[in-house]
Amino acid sequence: MTTAAIAALALSQRRRVAVLKPAQTGVRPGEPGDLADVERLVGAGPTLRELRRYPDPLSPEAAARRSGLAPLGPVEIARAATELDADHDLTLIEGAGGLLVRFDERGNSLADVAWALGAPVVVVAEAGLGTLNATALTAEVATKRGLNVAGVVIGSWPDEPDLAALCNLEDLPVAAGAPLLGVLPAGLGAAGREDFLAGAGRGLSPWFGGQFDPECFAGSASAQK
Missing domain, CATH: 3.40.50.300 (P-loop containing nucleotide triphosphate hydrolases)
Incomplete structure (x- = not known):
């Protein structure tokens, strides 16, 4: 996705x-x-x-x-x-x-x-528990091999994020040593093409041509919780 x-x-x-x-x-x-x-x-x-x-x-x-x-x-x-x-x-x-x-x-x-x-390498991470270790290991290996980790994208954000997922919005960029470049909602793959494009725009950062702002998203997600 x-x-x-x-x-x-x-x-x-x-x-x-x-x-x-x-x-x-x-x-x-x-x-x-x-x-x-x-x-x-x-x-x-x-x-x-x-x-x-x-x-x-x-x-x-x-x-x-x-x-x-x-x-x-x-x-x-x-x-x-x-x-x-x-x-x-x-x-x-x-x-x-x-x-x-x-x-x-x-x-x-x-x-x-x-x-x-x-x-450049874009790491696609999960949202919840276990993702920090996997992301950190991937980023560490990439860096040691001389690769450029451009950022990390959460590939499937749950409708009802738990505490781990909410904290990972802040912790994943630290684990990756690179910015959070996007959060894509769960179920986006079931959308039609127009809705998929709109969701991609909301979920990916300007680095990809989207409008995603990690600070705004984190604040909104925490408020909903």
Whole structure:
């Protein structure tokens, strides 16, 4: 949903957008995957490319091993991203499971792709308990590998946030060492295209072309609670 929201805002600004999904796992041939959700929510505007599809809902490396299909390496991913970027204003690369989830038996991951491309990293975090540790670990690894963590987005904000979620609005940027760049509401993926674009605008910061203000959102969320 975060990838689709960023793409929707960029398309609304008449930017040429490409979305690359290097490895789609847990989906069989002919079934809709993540890129189908992007197209459903933003229309036929972006160029969509999927490099590998594995039927088992596992890491790309494990799914490739079990299926007998060819694994995916960072060179192939970086080459595809570079080709797309030559003809687009914005190329979004969506990972599978996290920054260090293995693509192949050598342990190559999305972190290696980001480093090879010099691309900024946006961390998509959960709202509640457990998210601070996962976010901090991701950011620490990214920083040690010389990656630029642009910010963090909460990918699904509950209708009735608990105390942990409310506190995480302040604590997540600290854990990430980067600003809170957006909060997307739960259920946004069920919206029609116009409502999805409006929700993306409200939920993502001006860094993406939206109107999200973390201080205003935190104050509003706390008041509702």
